[in-house]
Amino acid sequence: MSSGELQDLYQEVVLEHSKRPRNFRVVEGANRQAAGHNPLCGDQLSVTLKLEGDVIRDIGFQGQGCAISRASASLMTGAVKDRTKAEAEALFEKVHALVTEGPESVDLEALGKLAVLSGVSEFPARVKCASLAWHTMRAALEGRDEAVSTE
């Protein structure tokens, strides 16, 4: 039982993204940014993005964190690029439902690659790791430059 849940959490794609995160950089010419912090573990992460009108033209992240937070951040940058603010927000809602309530609660197809985060729902202590990047992106989109916290 336990090792099955571990395999669901640390799926190949998650491990691969945590080891080689995509868009692990500061976006050149970024016009929005925010910092995120999980005070429980000291993880810190920053998101920079370039917003053209309502569309996220480019997005990157930097910082340190566990495999779950890095993979979630990496997958997020791929998923929201060239999406509108509203689409990115809607995606966050779906990801949040996925990691808190599990795969039965959402349309997995609509989530694409992000569906690999479904294993997090079996690990309540790790939900904050998976959602840190998303909270930080939301703060950047809302133009809140202050640090966001998972607490």
Next chain:
Amino acid sequence: MSGFDVERVRRDFPILHQEVRGRPLVYLDSAATAQKPQAVIDAIVRFYQHDNANVHRGVHVLSERATEAYEGAREVVKDFLRARDSREIIFTRGTTEAINLVAQTYGRKHVGPGDEVLITQMEHHANIVPWRMLCEEKGATLRVIPVDDRGELVLDEVDALLTERTRILAVTHVSNALGTVNPVKELTRKAHAKGIPVLVDGAQSVTHFPVDVQDIGCDFYAFSGHKLFGPTGIGVLYGRLERLEPLPPYQGGGDMILSVTMEKVTYNRVPHRFEAGTQNLAGAVGLAAAIKYLEALGLDAVAEHDRALMAYATQALESVPGLRLVGTAREKAGVLSFTVEDIHPHDVGTILDREGICIRTGHHCAQPVMQHFKLPATARASLALYNTREDVDALVRGLHKVREVFG
């Protein structure tokens, strides 16, 4: 290890005998909080079932019994710390409150603008923040004894850091993040040579070896009940009588006064002056039961068990490929902090948890020392008298599993 039978000890701790996640529980987080023997649980139940009443004021039989139990607990703590006088024992909520008490009484009285408070780089936040707050209030400066890469204090720098402006030295006996045992007797001698009082944070030490406050010579010593196999919400501040006598009260309320009129309050004697309001009576009773339990096992026998297990665990962890111990002081107690390759400690903790193994991950409320090692977090396994070599072996197997998952 004559007379110390760890299997018999384990039978005294009911919580250890359960399965979690389908596996036998392996509890390696006693530095966060220790488990409680049946004797402590029974003492608390017995107090509430038979003796509960408020202390120091009732004329009735239950109040007499409760007072006897509470003041009896003070005697037990006095003997445990080898203090001279039970008036030197103040009950608090824990180590944190004990340190705050000193900062707010001794500190507010003696620390002024331009003065200095000296702590170390390896302190728990509980021995940093109260002093930082005091320094901000008073316009004083917080100075810090550095640590080296083994996680030992750089003792060569201590003399220069103890200046004519230093009003107190506050130092941990054992680092909760690294396990380092600090030479608190030597530090006290250095500070006293310049007339500077010393507070020792004993939260992580009293569980692992006998402590003699008169031998150390320190002015204040603080520890928590819950890390000493006692209940939460009870702790101790030891203070040398001549240090405590001139101090102003800490909190105001009942029991800390002799008389109150609207014009004038006469404060109670030490230690009651520092114990405002109804105290955690059952907590004190539970703490005394924990100390008696330890003393029945033999403090030296417990220390020998802990020392031997620590040596075994250190060697066992060093055999895990990619594992790096953080904190390799020559003298350590109870705590093994480590990283595994570049795998984040949270991932290590999650995988071990699925194997039924409880460890702590994070910064251990000691961020400044983490910054010294340039780490946001470590994994920490901590040992207690009920841990066995089998627990350590399970940890090592779990760590191999961690490496497997991360391929």
